[in-house]
Amino acid sequence: MRLSNFFMPVSKEAPADASIVSHQLMLRTGMVRQNGAGIYSWLPLGFKVLKRIEQIVRDEMNRAGAVEMLMPTLQQADLWRESGRYEAYGKEMLRIKDRHDRDMLYGPTNEELITDVFRTYVKSYKQLPVNLYHQQWKFRDEVRPRFGVMRGREFLMKDAYSFDLTEEGARQSYRKMFCAYLNAFDRMGLTAIPMRADTGPIGGDLSHEFIILADTGESAVFCDRALLDLPAPGLDLDFSGDLVPVVEARTKFYAATEEMHDDAAFGALPEERRVSARGIEVGHIFYFGTKYSEPMNAVVQGPDSQMVPVQMGSYGIGVSRLVGGIIEASHDENGIVWPDAVAPFKVGLINMRVGDAACDAACAALYAQLEKAGIDTLYDDTDDRAGAKFARMDLIGLPWQIVIGPKGLEKGVVELKRRKTGEKSELSAEDALRRIAS
Numbered sequence: 350m351r352l353s354n355f356f357m358p359v360s361k362e363a364p365a366d367a368s369i370v371s372h373q374l375m376l377r378t379g380m381v382r383q384n385g386a387g388i389y390s391w392l393p394l395g396f397k398v399l400k401r402i403e404q405i406v407r408d409e410m411n412r413a414g415a416v417e418m419l420m421p422t423l424q425q426a427d428l429w430r431e432s433g434r435y436e437a438y439g440k441e442m443l444r445i446k447d448r449h450d451r452d453m454l455y456g457p458t459n460e461e462l463i464t465d466v467f468r469t470y471v472k473s474y475k476q477l478p479v480n481l482y483h484q485q486w487k488f489r490d491e492v493r494p495r496f497g498v499m500r501g502r503e504f505l506m507k508d509a510y511s512f513d514l515t516e517e518g519a520r521q522s523y524r525k526m527f528c529a530y531l532n533a534f535d536r537m538g539l540t541a542i543p544m545r546a547d548t549g550p551i552g553g554d555l556s557h558e559f560i561i562l563a564d565t566g567e568s569a570v571f572c573d574r575a576l577l578d579l580p581a582p583g584l585d586l587d588f589s590g591d592l593v594p595v596v597e598a599r600t601k602f603y604a605a606t607e608e609m610h611d612d613a614a615f616g617a618l619p620e621e622r623r624v625s626a627r628g629i630e631v632g633h634i635f636y637f638g639t640k641y642s643e644p645m646n647a648v649v650q651g652p653d654s655q656m657v658p659v660q661m662g663s664y665g666i667g668v669s670r671l672v673g674g675i676i677e678a679s680h681d682e683n684g685i686v687w688p689d690a691v692a693p694f695k696v697g698l699i700n701m702r703v704g705d706a707a708c709d710a711a712c713a714a715l716y717a718q719l720e721k722a723g724i725d726t727l728y729d730d731t732d733d734r735a736g737a738k739f740a741r742m743d744l745i746g747l748p749w750q751i752v753i754g755p756k757g758l759e760k761g762v763v764e765l766k767r768r769k770t771g772e773k774s775e776l777s778a779e780d781a782l783r784r785i786a787s
């Protein structure tokens with residue numbers, strides 16, 4: 350992408366109405382534009398990151414055997430009356446009437462809708478297990494939308510729903526999601542810690558929140574330091590195998606959110622292992638048995654011909670919240686430092702002297718090669734001052750920068766900079782390309 354042709358309204362000043370660094374940086378880099386309290390337009394740069402996160406989530410859901418679909422944002426109130434949640438959900442739910450005076454709502458979550466899909470088509474235990482997910486916008490009329498996309502009113506969520514015949518089957522589905530989450534967050538460059546959590550309006554008795562540690566996190570969290578260094582299960586994990594040890598390797602350590610915190614158990618840890626911090630909830634998984642299947646009559650015929658309500662769980666990831674969360678976890682005084690896997694572009698190519706025939710030709714040639722190699726590149730072909738170009742490239746935080754100027758070209762070299770470390774080297778354009786591609 351040529352910057353002269355892109356839409357990236359970067360501003361120099363820190364916005365006055367943003368209190369945390371990720372929100373400030375998202376506004377300064379022109380990733381989002383607020384349209385109302387907790388409601389945002391995703392401008393091209395922010396949209397690219399959102400799509401990258403969505404794709405990682407999709408890969409890891411698919412790898413764990415979940416199947417993607419898409420449900421609507423608007424739902425019929427009648428389904429929620431069946432589960433009993435229409436009244437129970439309270440003011441967070443945006444209630445709407447259509448022209449026929451029918452009660453509708455903008456979905457804050459999808460347990461009812463997916464249970465209705467399931468009961469329509471699945472009648473026998475032989476069709477189980479099933480895990481269906483989508484990535485769709487939700488609306489929750491939060492009392493205090495704040496911190497930009499981290500606590501929005503309209504936000505993008507990945508929500509998956511599992512259906513099993515038995516409780517043990519449902520627990521296995523839960524474990525698959527548990528492991529898939531660790532891999533997905535790891536791919537995004539995050540250390541997400543599963544913590545025992547309260548189930549709130551979703552319900553059920555088994556639940557983990559996946560928390561990344563950050564000073565600006567909304568919740569107080571407590572965990573064993575050992576959890577910070579545990580590697581993710583890895584992309585070669587066999588999801589059809591025994592996942593109990595993989596999950597237990599994590600759940601054996603103390604980790605809890607404020608609501609579930611047990612001071613005595615935490616205090617029993619050696620002091621140097623006690624981590625008391627603030628965290629951002631990027632995912633939340635639930636096992637709730639028959640809470641929805643029973644009232645909504647989602648039953649299947651079991652092996653003994655009896656009709657039984659299915660065992661369910663639901664599994665959410667805050668896709669749009671993650672954009673802010675990743676910035677909270679990865680930035681420095683000059684701006685964002687995108688982890689490679691979620692960066693909007695992999696490379697920023699800076700032409701130091703636009704209009705100079707040699708610089709223009711060298712940049713055009715390298716830009717073409719990068720694109721040909723499938724390396725997403727933002728080519729700064731504007732005639733802004735060199736200093737302004739460097740600052741802007743640091744601010745938007747692409748993993749690699751390549752600077753091409755007249756002095757280097759005389760020596761036959763370009764400058765390659767790794768944003769994360771600030772490490773710079775001079776090398777030929779071909780070697781720069783090779784380094785980035787590896």
Ligand code: 5CA
Nearest residue numbers: 458500501504508630631632633664665667670
């Ligand atoms: N139905 C279940 C799981 S599918 C559910 O709704 N879970 S949840 O309420 O915990 O939401 C799932 C994830 O969405 C949360 O972990 C969080 O990362 C994200 N999320 C929740 N509320 C907001 C919000 N107001 N703004 C941005 N992200 C949010």
